[in-house]
Structures are given as structure tokens and as C-alpha cells.
Amino acid sequence: MDVVWAGLKEGLRLLFAGDPYLWEIVLLSAQVSGIALTISALLGIPFGAIIGLTHFPGRRFVQALVYTGMGFPPVVVGLAVYLLLSRNGILGPLNWAWIPQLFTVPAMVLAQVIIATPLVIGYTMAAVSEVDPNLRLQLRALGATPRQATWAVLREARLGVIVALVGGLGSIVSEVGAVTMVGGNIEHATRVLTTAIMLETRRGNMDLAIGLGMVLLALAFMVNLLMAQFQGRGK
């Protein structure tokens, strides 16, 4: 019990004293997951809207794929990205400059994008299907182009879309398996909150682990608070 109290106290101190090691990790986490979420949003929202609003052959099949992707175990994504980028893997041996190297931030971003995008697509898909289908018909009747009509539906479904983004963010910021595998948990380079907590626990630095854990909890709480705020406004 002493360990816990001492850890909590020291964790708080590190947090508010602006401990550089701790804050570097916090900021890198925000950076990696922020970039990954932005890319996932740019890919996932339009894609989700299209699947949700249009009817095309094989739509059921694509939906099944998306749902599978939503439940994809992150470690499997990590393994796949590892094999993709390894210098002895699929893309690694090509040595093209734009292919991210293993154990770098872009590699971690790639893994997180693969984890978050199906979630954003799935939630967006569900959100736009909830909008009254007559809205789209009316807009089209009033002379809106399909693109304008889709945009209007997305605006109507914005709460669901925001939930999609928050859900995506929650899944990647708290994920540890994939970022360990493709990032390598390198100090000052690829060490994020989750991998740092693992390492410091392994090393027995409980105070630092607890401090980092509190940041992660606080982040998750803030995200949820924002989400609740939006949902409240929607009513």
C-alpha cells in the first residue's frame, strides 16, 4: 500500500513539476495519436458517409469488412505493420524514401491509422444511417447535388461523427501492443504513454508508472467529458 501512496504522490509531483521525461512522453503520445486520428478522419468520414448513404452491389460485404476491422486486435495490426515495414518484410526491402522505417513515429502513426480508420468509418456509417432518409430525398428534390446532399446529412449527423472521432482516439491513445511492436519504445523517439507505463512497471519505477498512468486516465476522462458535452448539446 505504501508503494501506491508514495507512487501517487511522486506521480503528481512529476506531473505538475513539468518533469521533462514525463512531458516529452505525454506530448509524443498526443502527437502520434493526433496525426493518426486526423488521417483516420480524412479517410474514414467520407468513406463511412458513402457506405452509409449509397446503395451499391457488395455493400453488405463492405460493411462486414468494416465491422471486422472495428474489432481487429491491435497486436495483429502491429504484427502486420511490422511485417510490412521490416527490412526483411514486404515493403521494407524496397527502401523507398516514403515508406516509413520500423521504429519511427511514422510507423506508429501507420499502425494507429489502421486501427482507428475502421472505427471512424463504422461509427460514421451508423450515424448517417440514423438520419431520416427523407432528408436526402427532399434535398435532392430541391436541386442539391449528391455531394451537397451528403454534406447536409453529415452535418445533421455531426454528433455521431464526433463520437466516431472520440471513439477512434480512445482506441489508439490507450493501445500498447501495436506501438510497442512497430515503435520499439525508444527513449526520446518512439516512447509513448502506454509503452512507457509498461517499461517503468517492468523496471520497478512505480512512481513514474503511476504518474504516466494518471496522465493517460486524465486524457481519457477529458475526451469523454468533451463527448458528453457534445451529446448534451445535441438534445
Place this chain on the structure above:
Amino acid sequence: MSTQLKFKFATLLVVWVLLLTACSPTAAPTAAPVPETTEAPSEAGETQKLILGTTTSTYDSGLLDYILPDFEQAYNTQVEVIAVGTGQALQLGMDGNADVLLVHARAREDAFMAEGHGVRREDVMYNDFVILGPANDPAGIRGMRKSARALETLAETQSPFISRGDDSGTHSKEKGLWAEAGIEPAGDWYISAGQGMGAVLSMANEQQAYTLSDRATYLAMTLEGLELEIMVEGDPLLFNPYGVMTVNPDKNPNIKGDLAQQFIDWLISIPTQEKIGAFGVDKFGAPLFTPDSQPWRDAQAAAAPAGAMQITGEVAQAQSWSEDEIKAMGTMDVEGQNSDGETEIYTGVAIKSLLELAQPNPGASTVVLIADDGYSVELPLADVMACEECILSFRSEGGFTSRMPGFPKNTTVKGLVEIQVK
């Protein structure tokens, strides 16, 4: 309502943008001394990156944090440490994903070299493994000399044993010990954790189980409240040598072969080896790793002339003297019986005063007198320290003999070269 929502959404975006920009290495308001990141090469030209694949023991114990900054500064290099099990570290090398490897699994290192994955291998250092268990030792293995016998007992008594189970160097060693004992460990009592050393130690601590650990990680964890105790140690089978290898640069153009060579040269050099030997002494009272590179061994051999005397083991200050240095110390005469039963006067230096110079650690309990022919005898440390008349006598043909009045006859060790404290 709608405008308010829009405003909210805009705020959210702004928050994100702020977060993202705040994260760029150039502007981190909260992190006062911004540490170097990959995106920010230092002002003094392009910083090179060297990827070091290593085992968790070197990293988690803090050794690499202690020695690497010297190399990083001298070569304007950022060493990116990927701390994994030995199995994965070797795989990193085989796939060309690392530049240099620091691991401990000699047989697999040799195979790695033989298969052409590496171009150079050097000895670096060693530490040893210990078998740990709960203080009440339900299986009764404490103090056993043979590690294989201890494991056999654990299997017979079905005592819970936690294995790394992660193909690491420690796991390889453990499998070797089971093989030595002729046992295929299986059953409810044998827990394969698939985790790093620290995690396994915590598990064993929680479950009051036995486990095998490297001494470095064990000592480090005891500072954090680990309550497991050493059951078996000192068996030559528990010896754990580390090697460093460069990865064959033919595997991939991104592998930095030259820098890796420089890294090895630096790691096995005398100053770095000295630093390895000093690591942990202030914290644990004993070094965690013993330097053992070829240049280091050569230097040691050159520095220690024949007939020298050394004090090793659980001491704060390991000592090594030449014969002349010992003879220059304050001598004393004591009476003793020679092998013919006649009383003789022997001249020499008090062993107690030599041990005082070495400062035995508080936990040490035993003194081992070791002769040049390999003969050794153990004595309780407290008795030796209480013995005013126990001396290292000078032999006419050179070298020393221990003269221990009041101790059994077999403690008279001719050609004594080392006093080991443990």
C-alpha cells in the same frame, strides 16, 4: 443551438491543432529542457542514428543509460535502444532491422555469426544468474551448490516456478538447466509467463514462487521492494556472458556498418569497460556486470604479475596487489606448526587488515581461500575478521601461504592467490 454547436466543434479543432503544434519539437512550452528527438537534429551537424537491439536486462537495469551518453556525445550519434528478449533481438539482426546487437546467449550468437548474419562478435561482460524463491523456501533448496539439483527438487515438490517463456537469453539458460537436470518441466506448477525479467520477478514475488533471474535485474528490483531471496548462486552453469555483434551491412543499405564497428570498439575499450565495472556499485554495493572484453582481459593480465594477491567478490573495493606491494605493508610474526609438527616463526601480513582494505559488504558471510592450483577452502568471514594472528606468510620461493592459528589444518593454503568474499 446549431451555432453554439458549431462553435464547440471549432473549439475542439482548435484544441487539437494547439496540441499538435505544441508537440512539434521546436515549441514545447511545458518541457523546459527539450531532449533531442529524431525530428530535431542537433545544431552540430546531422546526428546519426544507431539502432541497438538488446536484451531487457542491459536496459532495464539502467546500465545503458549509464554508459551510452559517452558514445552519443563522442560520435554525435543517437543510439536508439530496442530492449526485447534475446530471441527477438537476434531476429532484429537477421531481418536487418538493427545495426548492432548486445545479447547473452552464446550458442545462438555463434550460430548467428556462422550463418553470416553478423560480421564481428566480441565478448563484452558477464553477470550471473541466481535462482530465487520466497524467504520461507517451502521446497528447501536454499544453499544448494548445483542449480540442476535445485530445479530437480522444485519439480519433485511441484513448487510453483515462473519461467520467462519468451525465448530470451534468460529463458535459454533456464531451458539449459532443466535439460541438465534431465527434466521436461510441465504441469500446473510450471508457469510460462512470456514476459520480461522485471514482470516475472513481480509475478514470482506476488505468487511466492521460484524463478531464475539475472543478478542485475534482481538487485535493481530489491530496491523497489522485491522480497524474493537468493536460493542458489555461484554454480558455474549460472554464468552469463554478454556479446556484442555488428549486423551484416549487406542485408540492407540502411544498416550502418561503420558506425556499428565504432560502437563495438568503444564498448570493449578500457574506459568503457571500467565504467561497466563501476555501474551499480554506489547503489547496490556491488557491481552488476563484470567487464570481460578482450582488451580488458589483456590489460588485466598485463597489470597483474605472477604471485599477485587479490580480494574479490562481495567487497566494496576489490583489491589486487603485486607481491612487492604486499611485502611493503606492515608485517608481523606469528608462531605456527609446519607440516612436520615443529613450531616455526612465520612472517607475513595480517589477512584481517587486507580484508579491511577491501571492505566486505554487510551481507557477506564467507571467505574463500583460493590457491594457484585451484584448491579452495571456505571459512566464516566473522571468524577470519576476529583472528588477529591469521596472516599471509611469505614463501621462500615466492607467493603466499595462509597461516590460520586456531583453524582446521586444511585452511593452510599454499600458493594462495585469491581471497574471495561471498
